[in-house]
Amino acid sequence: MSRKAKKCSKPLDRDSPAYKALVKIVLERQRRWLPKEVQ
Numbered sequence: 399m400s401r402k403a404k405k406c407s408k409p410l411d412r413d414s415p416a417y418k419a420l421v422k423i424v425l426e427r428q429r430r431w432l433p434k435e436v437q
Contacts, residue, residue, distance in 0.1 A: 411417060
């Protein structure tokens with residue numbers, strides 16, 4: 399997703415709550431920055 403995420407020593411487990419929380423944060427951030435015309 400981002401270069402910062404790739405620096406982690408071990409990959410996140412996609413079923414872990416931490417991964418799901420991270421995805422949720424990223425999606426909300428993208429939604430927030432989208433222009434209202436696109437939505």
